Amino acid sequence: MFPADHPLRIANFRAYWLSRFAGTIAVSAQGIIIGWQVYGLARGEMGYSIERAAALLGLIGLVQFVPLFLLTPLVGLAADTFDRRWIVRGTTALLGVNAVMLGALTWGNHLSLPFLFLAAGFVGVARAFSGPAYSALAPNLVPREVLPTAIAISTLAWQTGTIAGPSVGGVLYAIHPDVAYASIATLFVVALALMFLIGPVPQPPAQSDRHPLQRILDGFRYVRRNRLVLAAITLDLFVVLLAGATALLPIYARDILHVGASGLGLLAAGMGIGAALASLLFSFRPMKHNVGIKMLGAVIVFAGAILTFGVSRWFPLSLAALIVAGGADMVSVYVRSSLIQLHTPDAMRGRVSAVSQLTISASNELGEAETGLMASLLGPVGAVVFGGVAAIAITLLWSRLFPELRLAKSFDPPEILETPPEHGVTQP
Template sequence: MTPRSLHPLRIANFRAYWLSRFAGTIAISAQAIIIGWQVYGLARETMEIREAAFLLGMIGLVQFVPLFLLTPIVGLVADSVDRRWIVRGTTALLTLNAAMLGLLTWLGDLSLPFLFGAAMFVGIARAFSGPAYSALAPNLVPRESLPTAIAISSIAWQTGTIAGPSVGGLLYAIHPDVAYLTISALFVCALGLMFLIGPVPQPPVQKDRRPLHRILDGFAYVRSNRLVQATITLDLFAVLLAGATALLPIFARDILHVGASGLGFLAAAMGIGAASTALWFSFRPMKTNVGVKMLIAVVVFGLAILTFGLSKIFWLSFVALVIAGGADMVSVYVRSSLIQLHTPDAMRGRVGAVSQLTISASNELGEAESGLLASLLGPVGAVVFGGVGAIAVTLLWSRLYPELRLAKTFDPPDILETPPIHGVAQP
């Protein structure tokens, strides 16, 4: 366990970072569930369930497209510009976006085009903030404290994921204006906390390298490091196939019949499992057989999603999502620790951008895939297909990437002391 003197929460800058991420995650998670509920509600006024499900899935697509297009740029920005100011700027823009949604909801002028436009704006802001956030955390703590910092940072994210949908769903059930006012206030808190973080070390910009070459270095590093590549791609395909979050409004409204408040609990379920697992890792960091444990966790994730898809009972669906969230947190913990510890600081922004692209592909693009499959197979068929697919991908990856199966610890190779240039040395 990390010595008390080195615990990340004893560091003022990390505490401000943690609280900012916590408040921001609550806000963005609450806003996401409300946008989904509003889109589905407007769509169901004129569409059947399958048509509305397809439209619901398209929310993920409009968030993924800008992130996909901006990935080469945002990683370079995170390695070239003060990461604190990137997060501050994007949080300010997210605050304005939430305030505008709240105003239009109050005026009764919401429309599907505007909701999709707001979702795309969120995708652009997250494209820039994601790599900056992930690359900033290692600059705030000593290297030996990083695995614990990752677990604690995940608690902020996952606890925010728990509270966000619950806050959004319950407050929206009280009154939409109250929900959007709370979201805007939380974004303001997140912004203020980011201003409390003092100057932090950041690697110097490689001025002898052309921007295009520096962009390609991030992709080259991921391609050459098969262990990092394996963790990123496994998470990509498993969650891409088995993501069920986009379809939660359908299950809440038309399958489990629990309404907006029930939707809040379903959306929080995975966060409950994930936060509990992250809390465990913050006290008991994983130290041995990390690769095998990740493979097992993804199989459990697939089985839990399969159970959720087949369930018609609210409590069973809730428990299945809690288990899925806990298993997914194991995968997130292993992937994040390996990426952060196996990547030179000078490249963390660019490698983080590649990682974020795959995470967004699995989440937002996964929502589009879920919506498309739901329009073809129905929502239950789409979720069941995804759960089986995640298990199959895990078994295949255990054969394609023996490096992952054989990974015992998070210990990085000594070669990371020098950032790779061009053809990137094989760790």
């Protein structure tokens, strides 16, 4: 099925890929369920208005973002210092315990808003440590000549799981809450077991001649100095921060499109379908040429699709818009992640991945807070429309401010760096 030199033919990478895919689906599915339960409690037992309940959905995102923001300097250093496999194993186990506890409280009808917010914060802490370790581990599992493909496939596993996870969670929760949480806990167990199948892998030795604080700052300096990496990271930050609509899916399902929990699952599945189709395409036909301009075009398509979803009152059109948005988002993430990983030396991948994760989380979790706040002020439709228009404007602005991104022809840098920039290496 795959060529002889394909990364998925390597046992360690195959276990890693399946583990990341299963774990990402589980944590994303858990996220949509937490949001649905918060909104349900707010609108039902608490009797909150749509606007006030929307603000709570935004706060869920903020609660997940705050620990990641505070821990970013430490988690990147940890991924460049300790065995990345054990970091992932530990966080996966903790996420599984969290899912079991949520399932038990749901089954016993003991859920409350404070506990849901506490569980969301716990997820934020675990994801803060696992994200950089997962991203930095992939290049250690394959030969250099297949590294671009490995990075792309690793990115596809994460992004497909991130987008498909909410659809899985919505559908399973519609069947029964106990089925949903039991399935999520099982996925975490599978992800953990697969991580234990990965044998010892090479990892660059930690720098003992530099103070940990200096090593932390080196990651931020590298991102700031490399304009291509900076452009790719910040574009995603602002676009998804403005145009993210995932946090409002419970509102659209319940009060705008009137399709209930089953409709919520289908709406969330829309982006998963689009991402899966794009993933399948890139698995067999990796992008090679004019990657920068294709990323910019994909971001504009994503924002336009979100704008269409925001104004739609017809369920099939809303679903189709989310499918397009998921596919376009996958193109953008594929290009961005490949550029970042291939333009970063291995000794710094953990720290640079932590900076990238911070912006991703800011665009997702903090974006949920922003969307919830805007929805409380403008209404859910007004918030989505505003975000879509603003994201298109940001993309056009970035194409002018960062010509390096627009002119990027391929993923390969002029020279693959293997030494951190603080030791005098010229930036690509």
